[in-house]
Amino acid sequence: MFENMFRMDGKVAVVTGAAFGIGRSFAIGLAEYGAHVVCLDRNRERLDETVGLIRQSRNSAEAIVGDVADEKSVAANWAEIAAAHKRIDILINNAGIATKVVRTHEFDIEDWDRLMAINLRGVFLTTQQALKLMLPGPGSIINIASIAGLLGYWPGFPALGINYSTSKAGVVGFTKQVAAEYAKEHIRVNAIAPGWHGGTDLGAARRSSLTPDDIARFEKSIGDRIPMGHRAKPDDLVGLAVYLASDASHYVTGQVIAHDGGWSEIVA
Numbered sequence: 001m002f003e004n005m006f007r008m009d010g011k012v013a014v015v016t017g018a019a020f021g022i023g024r025s026f027a028i029g030l031a032e033y034g035a036h037v038v039c040l041d042r043n044r045e046r047l048d049e050t051v052g053l054i055r056q057s058r059n060s061a062e063a064i065v066g067d068v069a070d071e072k073s074v075a076a077n078w079a080e081i082a083a084a085h086k087r088i089d090i091l092i093n094n095a096g097i098a099t100k101v102v103r104t105h106e107f108d109i110e111d112w113d114r115l116m117a118i119n120l121r122g123v124f125l126t127t128q129q130a131l132k133l134m135l136p137g138p139g140s141i142i143n144i145a146s147i148a149g150l151l152g153y154w155p156g157f158p159a160l161g162i163n164y165s166t167s168k169a170g171v172v173g174f175t176k177q178v179a180a181e182y183a184k185e186h187i188r189v190n191a192i193a194p195g196w197h198g199g200t201d202l203g204a205a206r207r208s209s210l211t212p213d214d215i216a217r218f219e220k221s222i223g224d225r226i227p228m229g230h231r232a233k234p235d236d237l238v239g240l241a242v243y244l245a246s247d248a249s250h251y252v253t254g255q256v257i258a259h260d261g262g263w264s265e266i267v268a
């Protein structure tokens, strides 16, 4: 009776930032559960790899190259999606960056603007287009926030920039408001707040701005503080995304679910 509740056969999903890291895992996972996945990213080469992996497993996907921060690119991408599919059922707003890490009083204004344009404005621009293709409903939107948008972290140096934490807190507020606004239409809007997930490119800028000593201290401090004792991998997030995207969560909206091995519930 319940065995098909996670299936997404016949549904169209759009995943931004699908070329690598967590977005690639989401795209592969949703396709395995039957959705046709529109994989959107600005990195054409890696995007083609993602779509190739999905098709190799005889699942369905297509690639769209675009920049979520650029409204002309977003409008052109979504005109193409509308022409091909008429409506979409699922959106994962996953594309995001982190910049180099310095203390707030020394923070670079260009880095603030560049990150906000992708992590927050990009979520707004993409959601606006997606809603037009989901109405009159139903639909599921999943925004990728972060535990950095829920609480601060200061073990002697900043682990993430003030722009990153602020953008992810913004994603949380955005999620709650859009969820309230479209609940009547059964367009559900939830956020996942991942903790520390290894094997992606997100930390590259952080690593380049810290000394080897700081990196070692950072790795030790997060290892010590994660209650479950280890980092997660991008694939570990797929179960939660499949749950939120599918009808299994049809009465769940406006929620922010941390995926962090207990980090955000325990004071170290």
Ligand SMILES: NC(=O)c1ccc[n+]([C@@H]2O[C@H](COP(=O)([O-])OP(=O)(O)OC[C@H]3O[C@@H](n4cnc5c(N)ncnc54)[C@H](O)[C@@H]3O)[C@@H](O)[C@H]2O)c1
Pocket (backbone or CB within 6 Å): 016, 017, 018, 019, 020, 021, 022, 023, 040, 041, 042, 043, 046, 066, 067, 068, 069, 094, 095, 096, 097, 118, 122, 144, 145, 146, 147, 193, 194, 195, 196, 197, 198, 199, 200, 201, 202
């Ligand atoms: N890795 C973690 O531990 C972690 C933790 C919390 C939240 N997150 C969030 O998860 C999401 C994915 O991060 P990741 O770790 O997989 O990073 P990643 O850098 O490995 O992948 C990000 C993807 O987004 C794409 N992208 C970046 N800017 C874009 C733009 N303007 N337009 C289109 N595509 C763009 C990149 O090309 C890349 O393929 C981000 O929103 C990130 O903030 C990650």
